[in-house]
Amino acid sequence: MPHLLSLMREDVGNVMEHDPAAKSRLEVFLCYSGLHALWLYRVNHWLWNHRLLLLGRWFSQIGRFLTGIEIHPGAKIGRRLFIDHGMGVVIGETAIVGDDVTLYQGVTLGGTGKEHGKRHPTLEDNVVVGGGAKILGNITIGKNSRIGAGSVVLRNVPEHSTVVGVPGHIIFRQGQRVVITDPKQINDPLSEALAAVVTEVNKLRERIQQLEGTEATREPLSAHLQRIMEDIDYQI
Ligand SMILES: CC(C)(COP(=O)(O)OP(=O)(O)OC[C@H]1O[C@@H](n2cnc3c(N)ncnc32)[C@H](O)[C@@H]1OP(=O)(O)O)[C@@H](O)C(=O)NCCC(=O)NCCS
Incomplete structure (x- = not known):
């Protein structure tokens, strides 16, 4: 008591x-x-x-x-x-x-x-x-x-x-x-689609850089895309 x-x-x-x-x-x-x-x-x-x-x-x-x-x-x-x-x-x-x-x-x-x-x-x-x-x-x-x-x-x-x-x-x-949640942990189809698109954009940028043979012409990422990519790096 x-x-x-x-x-x-x-x-x-x-x-x-x-x-x-x-x-x-x-x-x-x-x-x-x-x-x-x-x-x-x-x-x-x-x-x-x-x-x-x-x-x-x-x-x-x-x-x-x-x-x-x-x-x-x-x-x-x-x-x-x-x-x-x-x-x-x-x-x-x-x-x-x-x-x-x-x-x-x-x-x-x-x-x-x-x-x-x-x-x-x-x-x-x-x-x-x-x-x-x-x-x-x-x-x-x-x-x-x-x-x-x-x-x-x-x-x-x-x-x-x-x-x-x-x-x-x-x-x-x-x-x-965290802009994009970890698709391995949370079922969020929109996040998964966005993560796939950003990964694809990343690959294309690298390919273009290889074809151009120079990094000097590389355009800076838009701030928004930069943030999303950082979050993907952080999450996956
Ligand atoms: C979730 C919570 C703790 C987050 O608080 P916070 O850390 O100060 O976060 P913010 O208010 O800066 O919000 C961050 C983002 O989450 C979104 N968000 C916040 N709370 C949300 C909610 N309950 N549902 C959906 N989205 C929410 C905001 O819109 C913001 O999105 P954006 O950056 O894309 O504009 C708070 O919003 C909350 O829901 N608290 C519960 C309070 C409550 O139930 N009170 C009852 C009193 S009777």
């Missing part, structure tokens, strides 16, 4: 630290449904782990009714989870959430409907998931990564990456802008 209270204190402090809208600890305690859902989850998870499965599930449904947030009692959630606004958040039974993760409203950590066993995602520490994003299947979102609002992510995301879109593709990796 004292442990639970100290966790609650830590959760309130965490919200004060991260939400500029939070004006006082009392306001956070009373008004943040994300925290209420998390605290209920901790009780339900305890019940679940003590084989009181139906009770855990039933209380989680009550929590959903009260907060609009559905956290399955079987999910494993680390410290200082911040669910901002919260309405519509769903966290599935086999989801694993690390420490210091932030979820905005409407986030789903769900299954694809095709898998059994571990069928929900794993979010490593410090991951931020934007409003309405859907992360589906037994995939891992690497630590310190950010998932853009409205994205649908179906593949593993490496650490320190930013992913946006449907299907999700990487736009930043290790702080570096």
Whole structure:
């Protein structure tokens, strides 16, 4: 019990630290449904782990009714989870959430409907998931990564990456802008087509240079093409 209270204190402090809208600890305690859902989850998870499965599930449904947030009692959630606004958040039974993760409203950590066993995602520490994003299947979102609002992510995301879109593709990796995602990792037909065209342009330029026999006449690449080529070099 004292442990639970100290966790609650830590959760309130965490919200004060991260939400500029939070004006006082009392306001956070009373008004943040994300925290209420998390605290209920901790009780339900305890019940679940003590084989009181139906009770855990039933209380989680009550929590959903009260907060609009559905956290399955079987999910494993680390410290200082911040669910901002919260309405519509769903966290599935086999989801694993690390420490210091932030979820905005409407986030789903769900299954694809095709898998059994571990069928929900794993979010490593410090991951931020934007409003309405859907992360589906037994995939891992690497630590310190950010998932853009409205994205649908179906593949593993490496650490320190930013992913946006449907299907999700990487736009930043290790702080570096990525124009074209790695076709080996993400199925994005447009990126693949663009990568093929740029590779072809590169070959043609080299061939022309060979035929001309001189590099002196070489035209500089347009800044845009240069950037795309650098990204392809970086990615592939
Ligand atoms: C993904 C995110 C973290 C990126 O933030 P950032 O690093 O500051 O990146 P930028 O805003 O510079 O955007 C980079 C590019 O990604 C695009 N982009 C950003 N977020 C996007 C999204 N959710 N979906 C699709 N494209 C997105 C931008 O248009 C921009 O494209 P461009 O360079 O071709 O113009 C942020 O946009 C986001 O979605 N945050 C979630 C916030 C949220 O859900 N808030 C809810 C509050 S209730």
